[in-house]
Amino acid sequence: QKHYSIAIDGPAGAGKSTIAKLVAKELQFIYVDTGAMYRAIGLLAVKEGIDSNEEELLGAAVKKADISLKYEDSRQQIYLNGENVTDDIRTEEAGKMASAVAKAKAVREKMVDIQKGIAESSDVIMDGRDIGTVVLPFADLKVYLTADAKVRAERRFKELTEKGISCNIEEIEKDIIARDYQDMNRAVSPLKKAEDAVALDCSSMTIEEVAASIIQLFQKAV
Numbered sequence: 001q002k003h004y005s006i007a008i009d010g011p012a013g014a015g016k017s018t019i020a021k022l023v024a025k026e027l028q029f030i031y032v033d034t035g036a037m038y039r040a041i042g043l044l045a046v047k048e049g050i051d052s053n054e055e056e057l058l059g060a061a062v063k064k065a066d067i068s069l070k071y072e073d074s075r076q077q078i079y080l081n082g083e084n085v086t087d088d089i090r091t092e093e094a095g096k097m098a099s100a101v102a103k104a105k106a107v108r109e110k111m112v113d114i115q116k117g118i119a120e121s122s123d124v125i126m127d128g129r130d131i132g133t134v135v136l137p138f139a140d141l142k143v144y145l146t147a148d149a150k151v152r153a154e155r156r157f158k159e160l161t162e163k164g165i166s167c168n169i170e171e172i173e174k175d176i177i178a179r180d181y182q183d184m185n186r187a188v189s190p191l192k193k194a195e196d197a198v199a200l201d202c203s204s205m206t207i208e209e210v211a212a213s214i215i216q217l218f219q220k221a222v
């Protein structure tokens with residue numbers, strides 16, 4: 001049976017996950033947040049005291065680890081070795097750790113396998129950095145979502161502040177730029193626009209506008 005798939009890639013804080021959730025709801029697809037999986041591996045490295053540059057140690061730890069996704073009222077829950085870590089991975093620190101461990105080939109191989117498996121059995125909208133290029137090369141629609149770094153920093157600042165987390169906007173912007181640089185310049189599966197992806201700059205669009213245009217693009221594509 002053919003399953004539909006939409007790939008969303010782009011830099012940190014472009015609004016990928018918020019938009020993908022809306023689209024998933026509308027189309028009744030499963031939303032797969034692949035960044036959460038790399039964040040969980042970052043957490044694993046911290047817990048086991050493994051430096052992200054120790055590729056072999058990291059590879060061995062990841063091989064043993066049980067990373068699984070479950071869905072509760074269509075909200076993705078991520079489990080690391082049986083423990084629900086969905087909330088623990090949302091900090092800026094976890095994002096940095098994720099980007100550091102995501103450079104490792106062994107980490108990526110295992111995550112990509114799990115992601116491909118999910119797409120084989122469901123209609124999915126998946127967001128990340130290598131979805132259109134590596135995970136779902138035959139996706140029905142690929143979108144490369146960007147926004148100005150200042151705009152992304154402002155959105156992240158607002159999101160964290162609303163959650164009661166104190167933060168500094170300049171610092172957030174600096175972190176975002178550093179993380180993008182690292183993601184775009186790694187050797188394995190760097191962040192880049194797939195040739196056949198539609199580029200959408202959403203700096204001056206609302207979340208709803210972006211979601212609506214993705215749905216329209218998908219309907220045109222299939």
Ligand code: C5P
Nearest residue numbers: 034035036038098099102128129130183
């Ligand atoms: O999307 P999110 O900010 O949660 O991703 C955290 C980090 O995980 C990214 O900065 C990136 O290094 C890594 N990642 C990746 N490939 C993906 C998704 C995320 O390398 N498909």
